Amino acid sequence: NAGVTQTPKFQVLKTGQSMTLQCAQDMNHNSMYWYRQDPGMGLRLIYYSASEGTTDKGEVPNGYNVSRLNKREFSLRLESAAPSQTSVYFCASKTGGAFFGQGTRLTVV
Amino acid sequence: SQKIEQNSEALNIQEGKTATLTCNYTNYSPAYLQWYRQDPGRGPVFLLLIRENEKEKRKERLKVTFDTTLKQSLFHITASQPADSATYLCALLTTDSWGKFQFGAGTQVVVTP
Numbered sequence: 001n002a003g004v005t006q007t008p009k010f011q012v013l014k015t016g017q018s019m020t021l022q023c024a025q026d027m028n029h030n031s032m033y034w035y036r037q038d039p040g041m042g043l044r045l046i047y048y049s050a051s052e053g054t055t056d057k058g059e060v061p062n063g064y065n066v067s068r069l070n071k072r073e074f075s076l077r078l079e080s081a082a083p084s085q086t087s088v089y090f091c092a093s094k095t096g097g098a099f100f101g102q103g104t105r106l107t108v109v
Numbered sequence: 110s111q112k113i114e115q116n117s118e119a120l121n122i123q124e125g126k127t128a129t130l131t132c133n134y135t136n137y138s139p140a141y142l143q144w145y146r147q148d149p150g151r152g153p154v155f156l157l158l159i160r161e162n163e164k165e166k167r168k169e170r171l172k173v174t175f176d177t178t179l180k181q182s183l184f185h186i187t188a189s190q191p192a193d194s195a196t197y198l199c200a201l202l203t204t205d206s207w208g209k210f211q212f213g214a215g216t217q218v219v220v221t222p
Contacts, residue, residue: 004152031208040117042198042214043153050208058209090152097143097155098200098210 002026006091006101013081013108021076021104023091031094032074034058034066036087037103043090049074081108111136113201115213122220128186130216132199135180142175142182145198147215153198157184189220 007022025032030051035043035058045058049068063085065077074093078085086108092098114133122128132142141160145153159166159175159182166173172185186193196217202210 033209035212040214043200043212045209045211048209056209059211092152094210097158098145098153099155100152103150103152 004091004093004099004101006089006104008104009102010105011107013078013106015082015108017081018077018079019081020078021089021091021106022073023075023101024073025091025093025099026072027093027095027099028071029093029095029099030071032068033092033094033098034064034074034076035090035092036060036085037090038087046076046089078106081106083108111211113137113199113211113213115197115199115216117214117216119217119219122189122218124190124220124222126189128189128193128218128220130184130197130199130218132182132184132213133180134201137180137201137203139175139177140202142173143200143202143210144171144173144182144184145200145212147196147198156197186218189218191220191222194218194220 004025032049034046047066049055052071089104091101112135139161143158144156147153157173170187174183196215198215200210200212
């Protein structure tokens with residue numbers, strides 16, 4: 001039982017490049033989330049999906065897009081990366097308590 | 110504006126003592142509150158959930174209280190051990206948040222032998 005799996009674990013991008021962070025969960029949860037974590041700022045919600053086919057903006061959605069491909073997968077896309085998007089990104093799925101992936105460490109140079 | 114506040118200063122505590130962490134919130138109508146543990150380089154791990162109509166929850170050496178009048182939750186680690194050293198996060202799900210939950214910035218706990 002893998003839980004929540006994120007790929008990649010590390011990524012370096014140049015300003016203006018695009019990429020997609022992948023997330024998959026095998027716990028049959030309806031709710032899935034994308035957070036970013038920056039030093040001193042805690043976890044901030046980027047996007048949320050209550051169920052397959054639905055998404056909602058969180059606290060910091062600018063510069064990101066998401067796709068809830070099916071019940072298992074929820075991807076996060078950076079269309080044109082900026083240095084301000086350097087962060088650690090966590091995907092989570094939830095029923096009651098949330099289960100988090102191991103995170104993606106993204107550096108934009 | 111809505112805020113969730115945790116003590117940003119690290120809590121240094123001796124092994125065997127009780128560590129008590131605070132989570133305060135403003136301008137929320139809470140449905141329930143959660144506590145997580147996060148180790149360096151890892152994702153948060155869910156520990157406990159307490160609903161707005163519950164006063165106290167326990168799990169092994171962990172105890173959580175929730176006072177909606179004071180807008181505060183307390184998280185206790187009794188008989189603390191060096192392995193309890195980590196950052197502890199509180200998260201709040203509100204009645205009007207449509208399933209979204211917000212995190213505090215976390216408090217680091219350091220347990221020394």
